[in-house]
Amino acid sequence: MNRSGTVLALLAALATTPSSAQTPQVQTPFLQAFLFGDAQYSEQEGTVNDGFRLGQMVAHGNASLSERVVFFGELSISARSSGYSLAMERAIIRYEFSDRLKVSAGRYHTPVSHWNTEYHHGLWLQGSVARPEAIKFGSSYIPVHFVGAMVEGNLQGLPLYYGVGVGNGRGDNIAAAGDVGDVNARSAFVASASIRPRSLFGFRVGGAVYVDRISVGGVDLADELITSAHIVWKRGPVDAVAEFINVAHEPVAGGPSESSPAYYVHFGYRLSGDASDVMPYMRYEDMDISPGDVVFTGLLGDYAAFIAGVRYDFDDLAALKLEYRSEEFGAGPRVDAFYAQASFAIPVAGGS
Amino acid sequence: MTTIVVRGVRRVCIFAVLIGVLLPVMSEPASGQDIAVAIVVHPQTQVDNLSFEELKRIFRGDRQFWEDGRRVTLLVRAPVAEERQLILDRIYEMDENQFREYWIGKMFRAEVAAGPKLVYSADMARELVTVIPGAITFVPVSEVSSDSKVVRIDGRLPGDVGYPLSGGT
Numbered sequence: 001m002n003r004s005g006t007v008l009a010l011l012a013a014l015a016t017t018p019s020s021a022q023t024p025q026v027q028t029p030f031l032q033a034f035l036f037g038d039a040q041y042s043e044q045e046g047t048v049n050d051g052f053r054l055g056q057m058v059a060h061g062n063a064s065l066s067e068r069v070v071f072f073g074e075l076s077i078s079a080r081s082s083g084y085s086l087a088m089e090r091a092i093i094r095y096e097f098s099d100r101l102k103v104s105a106g107r108y109h110t111p112v113s114h115w116n117t118e119y120h121h122g123l124w125l126q127g128s129v130a131r132p133e134a135i136k137f138g139s140s141y142i143p144v145h146f147v148g149a150m151v152e153g154n155l156q157g158l159p160l161y162y163g164v165g166v167g168n169g170r171g172d173n174i175a176a177a178g179d180v181g182d183v184n185a186r187s188a189f190v191a192s193a194s195i196r197p198r199s200l201f202g203f204r205v206g207g208a209v210y211v212d213r214i215s216v217g218g219v220d221l222a223d224e225l226i227t228s229a230h231i232v233w234k235r236g237p238v239d240a241v242a243e244f245i246n247v248a249h250e251p252v253a254g255g256p257s258e259s260s261p262a263y264y265v266h267f268g269y270r271l272s273g274d275a276s277d278v279m280p281y282m283r284y285e286d287m288d289i290s291p292g293d294v295v296f297t298g299l300l301g302d303y304a305a306f307i308a309g310v311r312y313d314f315d316d317l318a319a320l321k322l323e324y325r326s327e328e329f330g331a332g333p334r335v336d337a338f339y340a341q342a343s344f345a346i347p348v349a350g351g352s
Numbered sequence: 353m354t355t356i357v358v359r360g361v362r363r364v365c366i367f368a369v370l371i372g373v374l375l376p377v378m379s380e381p382a383s384g385q386d387i388a389v390a391i392v393v394h395p396q397t398q399v400d401n402l403s404f405e406e407l408k409r410i411f412r413g414d415r416q417f418w419e420d421g422r423r424v425t426l427l428v429r430a431p432v433a434e435e436r437q438l439i440l441d442r443i444y445e446m447d448e449n450q451f452r453e454y455w456i457g458k459m460f461r462a463e464v465a466a467g468p469k470l471v472y473s474a475d476m477a478r479e480l481v482t483v484i485p486g487a488i489t490f491v492p493v494s495e496v497s498s499d500s501k502v503v504r505i506d507g508r509l510p511g512d513v514g515y516p517l518s519g520g521t
Contacts (some may be wrong), residue, residue: 030465030466032459032466032467034456034459034460060459060460062459062462062464062465062466063465064465064466067422067423068423070465072462090462092462094462096416096417096423096465098417098421099415099416099417117461118457118461120460120461122460125453125456125457125460154414156415196414198405198408198409199405201408201412201445235445236445236446236450276447276449313449316449316452345456
């Protein structure tokens with residue numbers, strides 16, 4: 001059995017198919033779980049924190065509680081200067097009426113950005129070392145996490161996928177979700193949609209809208225409107241994504257609305273034949289923070305980067321990524337950086 | 353705002369040209385099998401015919417429920433089976449690595465509650481599809497038994513001209 005065969009046999013053990021000698025039902029509750037992790041080495045001009053770093057260790061589980069009720073959970077352990085922190089990244093309980101209608105509640109990755117919902121904390125799945133700056137975890141630019149309820153589905157007659165949600169919005173720390181309740185009287189709303197033509201598998205185009213009121217320290221700061229659009233071609237050897245996001249803040253106290261746009265274009269291409277384990281990639285990203293933004297002032301600055309890298313899948317579930325970045329922070333000079341990252345995914349046996 | 357958009361459009365155009373140059377060299381998946389496979393469903397599943405596009409949606413996990421509300425259970429042969437290769441080529445349009453990454457990604461994105469369940473022989477596929485409500489699988493035509501419920505694809509059965517899951521078509 002080749003490498004793929006070994007891994008798939010392991011995956012098969014997860015997807016425990018009842019043998020003919022067992023009960024002829026799909027067993028519920030049924031759990032499938034994965035561990036993701038990474039280790040990284042970085043060298044960046046002008047910084048003192050270069051060197052090795054243990055990335056997030058992520059445990060992810062899917063549990064079918066019954067034919068229609070499913071639970072998704074994602075826990076992470078992150079290295080901090082003071083030790084390690086444990087976080088519940090996603091926890092979603094969902095009732096699936098049909099393909100058209102799925103109702104859920106919990107903690108999500110906000111569907112306001114394609115990358116934010118396509119790739120999560122396990123870095124093995126994504127092509128590059130890190131997320132685009134605008135979407136990175138811990139950034140204040142968009143609310144990466146969302147606590148609330150969602151209605152999702154796809155319309156069978158049309159290649160349309162939709163999601164509509166209501167939740168707490170940003171927390172008192174605007175980089176964090178409102179995990180323990182809304183910090184103001186206004187709920188956050190998010191709506192997303194994408195079109196995935198059946199005749200063009202791998203292509204999708206879509207967008208999202210997010211509205212909320214941001215309050216810090218009990219003071220209402222601004223009404224937030226986030227809009228985004230993306231176009232994706234992911235098929236065969238090609239992994240191409242372009243996304244544009246605009247965050248607008250209108251001060252509650254009065255004054256003009258300020259817009260801070262960002263975008264990235266990511267392109268990866270897996271080589272063929274004997275080099276099929278190798279995927280070169282590049283990305284350009286740009287984030288332009290309005291200097292008059294009442295929310296972002298002091299928190300975020302302009303950013304631009306050109307990124308070029310190579311992903312080498314040295315095993316079925318492990319990859320080495322080497323990445324060069326030329327980054328520009330605010331009005332400062334361009335800074336060169338080099339990253340090496342080993343990431344992996346481990347299927348963890350589960351069952352009822 | 354205007355500056356970043358103009359600057360961005362120029363850079364996006366450069367990337368678009370690059371992508372346009374590279375896309376045509378995408379390799380098409382090989383499909384040189386001499387095998388034909390039949391699509392078999394649980395006997396009580398209320399479907400006799402599926403369009404090829406709908407079949408792709410089902411096997412790709414984009415459609416997870418039958419019209420009667422029963423959840424679809426995918427039974428897929430383990431690697432190296434010839435019929436699996438045909439399905440990967442014609443339905444998934446992926447190789448083994450892409451297939452694995454596709455399902456791990458789907459589970460990690462919470463798009464599906466579970467990936468396909470692997471079976472290790474045509475006998476096992478044929479037996480399980482008759483006992484798991486909502487199950488769907490594929491078996492070589494030569495392994496179809498008289499009690500198997502075979503679904504037409506675009507109105508065609510294995511052996512018919514234009515049947516999409518025959519080697520060489």
